[in-house]
């Protein structure tokens with residue numbers, strides 16, 4: 001049975017020269033930026049202000065800056 005998905009994953013789009021209009025609805029004035037947590041990283045993705053479609057343009061993420069868990073292989077070296 002398929003689980004109900006509350007927040008669908010962003011659709012991956014390939015940027016040719018520029019991505020400033022929505023591939024879904026054609027809205028032409030850019031995107032909202034949003035973040036999704038992935039462990040200790042934040043993944044950046046785009047939301048169309050008009051149709052709310054979510055897009056990702058590839059790997060675009062950065063660390064949250066939170067301390068990582070204690071790791072004896074690194075911390076006791």
Ligand SMILES: [Zn+2]
Pocket residue numbers: 022023024025026027048049050051052053
């Ligand atoms: Zn749109």
